Amino acid sequence: MNRRTVYYATRSPFKEEELEIIANDTFDNGGTSYRIGDLVDFRVSATPTEEPLEIDLEAMVRHKARSAYKKILAPCIVEHAGLILDKNADAGFPGGLTQPMWDHLQPQGFLDRIGCGGERATARAVVGFCDGKQTYTFVGEAVGTLTKAPTDGRGFYWDVVFCPDEDPSGKTYAQIADERDGLRRKLLISQSTKAIKKFAAFLFNHNGNLFDLS
Template identity: 55%
Template sequence: MRPPTVYYATSSRFKRDEIELLQGAKLDQSGGDETPLIRDVCDFQFADVSTDEPLEISLEKMVDHKVRSAYRQLLTPCIVEHAGLILEDESAFGFPGGLTQPMWDSLSDRGFLKRVGRGGERAVAQAVVGYCDGVKVWTFVGETKGSLANEPKGERKFYWDTIFCPDEFGGKTYAEVCGEEDGLLRKLTVSQSAKALRKFVEHLRRHGSGNLFANVP
């Protein structure tokens, strides 16, 4: 039986590379031989559409709005994703959260470190995947604990990958690890985005796509 198609609304080539690689991974990383591959549960297709992104600290609120705007254009089940950093000392406020990207775009990597955090400061990388089937919106959250680097490191300039060091990588940034052999695959074993996406795919496996037009002749 062919898996349901879900459109992933993104224009990022970095994100497309990650999703294409992740589709060949097992849904449950600790599962045995019978564990399905992600591509056996969901057929991801990419859609380059412009989405509305309200300025919110809460990533979940932002994604809820963003995926509704994507669905209005695609009129088919779709997902969006947004990610940000939450400083440990500001966790009660979720800062900068959804404000991470506009701050990053304005300040760049070194400016962001100077204005927002200090090298070695604890932080959580949070990603939220939003899914809209035309009737309802679900959100799925993935988090990875780590710390901020003293300075940007690594050649893969994907968002704040050059300054975030997940605990599992011994002080290396995502970008540094991605520069090593099979590095992108290693990133996906701990990535907050991969965690959120796996939660979505598991939801799809258990409940189906819920496509509003599935039974329309």
């Protein structure tokens, strides 16, 4: 298996630590599991990217990936995540607007103004890959419930209000990540890891039309 170098354009202070854990996870291909880190050498780059205001996360990420490539000039990926409220699922809201609303309103204000405390929601992450010729997107999702008030814990973004169904404790991502070995447990079920696994499977199976990433 040929290991490829892919730049990960992000300004998140947590991403490098998370990628080290994700690299040890596996993706499935035809019933066989492969370690992500044996296929992809992620190189974190603090490259600023353009993030247009779009409800559609995939449309936002395609633009974001192309803007990253223009600066890095090498195969690269970007990521953006948002919440999709069950009651607004048809519109995909707030989707790509989650972060600017969250940043402006702050956690409790976000819950109060949107009226989503206690509501069911889907956490959706989209990874975008640009090789200089084409842009591809990969979607990962986790289903859960939003709390009525923010919790303590490793408070990145809406981790303090989202309780994933896949963890039986009923705790938020932030609370799970704050426990012993919690970050690894959180990443095993997170929408971000699911999207990266799809990207890894794509890279593994691609027939050679991509730029040489070695």
